[in-house]
Amino acid sequence: MAAAVALYTIPAVDQHRENSIISVSPNGGNVESFHINLPMDRVMVGAPGQASPLPRALEWPEDEVLAQVSADIFKIRNARDTVVGVAARTVAKEDESGVVDWIIHLPARGSLFVTMDPNPQEGAYRIGPIRAGTREFEPLTGFVSERWVSDTSGAEDEPAGRIELSATYVGRAEPVE
Amino acid sequence: MKYIVAAMIGFLAGVTLFAAAVAYNPFVGRQGVSPLSITDAPTVTLGFSAVASGSILLTNNGESRVDPYPEKVAWLWEKSIRQTSAMVTVLLDGRNQATGLGIKISSASEETWLFSGRALVDSIWYVYLPGRGAMFIEQTENYWNYLRDIMLPAYRSSANTWTGVWLGNMTSGPGALRTAKVTGGSGEFAGNVMLGLESLSVLAWRVDNGLVAAEGRLIIELPSESAADDE
Numbered sequence: 102m103a104a105a106v107a108l109y110t111i112p113a114v115d116q117h118r119e120n121s122i123i124s125v126s127p128n129g130g131n132v133e134s135f136h137i138n139l140p141m142d143r144v145m146v147g148a149p150g151q152a153s154p155l156p157r158a159l160e161w162p163e164d165e166v167l168a169q170v171s172a173d174i175f176k177i178r179n180a181r182d183t184v185v186g187v188a189a190r191t192v193a194k195e196d197e198s199g200v201v202d203w204i205i206h207l208p209a210r211g212s213l214f215v216t217m218d219p220n221p222q223e224g225a226y227r228i229g230p231i232r233a234g235t236r237e238f239e240p241l242t243g244f245v246s247e248r249w250v251s252d253t254s255g256a257e258d259e260p261a262g263r264i265e266l267s268a269t270y271v272g273r274a275e276p277v278e
Numbered sequence: 279m280k281y282i283v284a285a286m287i288g289f290l291a292g293v294t295l296f297a298a299a300v301a302y303n304p305f306v307g308r309q310g311v312s313p314l315s316i317t318d319a320p321t322v323t324l325g326f327s328a329v330a331s332g333s334i335l336l337t338n339n340g341e342s343r344v345d346p347y348p349e350k351v352a353w354l355w356e357k358s359i360r361q362t363s364a365m366v367t368v369l370l371d372g373r374n375q376a377t378g379l380g381i382k383i384s385s386a387s388e389e390t391w392l393f394s395g396r397a398l399v400d401s402i403w404y405v406y407l408p409g410r411g412a413m414f415i416e417q418t419e420n421y422w423n424y425l426r427d428i429m430l431p432a433y434r435s436s437a438n439t440w441t442g443v444w445l446g447n448m449t450s451g452p453g454a455l456r457t458a459k460v461t462g463g464s465g466e467f468a469g470n471v472m473l474g475l476e477s478l479s480v481l482a483w484r485v486d487n488g489l490v491a492a493e494g495r496l497i498i499e500l501p502s503e504s505a506a507d508d509e
Contacts, residue, residue: 204383
């Protein structure tokens with residue numbers, strides 16, 4: 102009986118949670134910032150014909166169909182510089198346009214799917230709508246921007262730079278009854 | 279002292295008996311046929327290797343049964359991502375030819391409740407098919423039948439191995455009919471919300487390194503407009 106009670110009450114899975122750091126945007130919506138320190142947060146750099154893949158032993162497929170496709174996997178950090186999730190960025194060249202897509206997975210909260218405009222905006226950043234969200238992000242729309250920020254401190258142990266991702270969440274409008 | 283020992287033995291025996299009763303409960307975890315397995319609607323079917331060494335990359339916390347691949351890939355060891363794994367793989371068409379790239383990220387689900395046969399994993403897929411477009415798949419997978427039919431027998435085997443033929447649908451939601459939600463991102467899939475299913479075919483599993491021979495399959499039901507275009 103005691104064993105049954107113990108098995109019943111002890112949770113099988115308990116994901117670690119970091120507090121969300123969200124601010125309110127003046128023009129509506131909530132803003133949350135993430136970043137990726139490079140090169141330390143890189144898990145994979147995969148592209149056709151690259152001289153130095155990451156990890157070293159990575160064998161990127163040589164299939165012709167993937168000749169224009171590259172992908173990166175990163176650990177993603179919150180504003181306190183704590184790792185909170187895993188993200189993947191895929192870039193592909195199509196005939197007339199391109200694809201720059203992100204998936205962002207925060208285990209304790211949910212995931213986001215973002216399709217960036219492949220053309221950078223003025224100010225050297227990209228932006229794209231949140232196409233889908235899961236769990237906590239399921240009822241939200243909004244957009245995410247990406248920006249590369251080089252490290253200018255010159256310190257030896259600092260990252261070379263960071264990819265900043267700024268997510269703006271907006272609740273979906275519900276029809277008035 | 280003898281009472282403490284007796285209590286410990288009793289507790290362990292209780293846990294074992296209770297776990298066995300849950301594991302072999304015939305009313306728990308039996309899965310029916312997925313609607314996508316018998317749909318008349320046109321579908322996209324994508325195959326992939328479910329074995330780590332058959333993928334481009336697989337990483338986890340480095341302490342899991344499945345070793346990260348390839349060598350020296352960074353592990354997901356930080357507290358927030360310790361129960362997460364990421365896989366990058368080539369997706370194959372029906373003729374076993376490369377047709378796209380798939381990225382899967384999975385985390386153990388807090389909705390897991392073994393009492394009711396729910397060994398759940400929250401997972402997402404990013405699927406890119408050059409020339410066709412990109413899709414995002416969100417799903418909850420249930421590994422209960424996999425645990426019971428493959429892993430438990432492997433642990434009981436003197437060779438610590440399970441061999442046989444096992445085919446199971448892993449997707450158990452979020453769709454009411456145990457389907458995944460698929461969102462089109464670009465190309466011919468843009469703007470569409472579709473249904474999906476992930477299944478697994480296993481031939482061999484070992485206690486020390488997990489899947490030895492296995493293939494996965496993604497089925498995505500296309501909306502009727504795409505169907506008309508295909509025809």
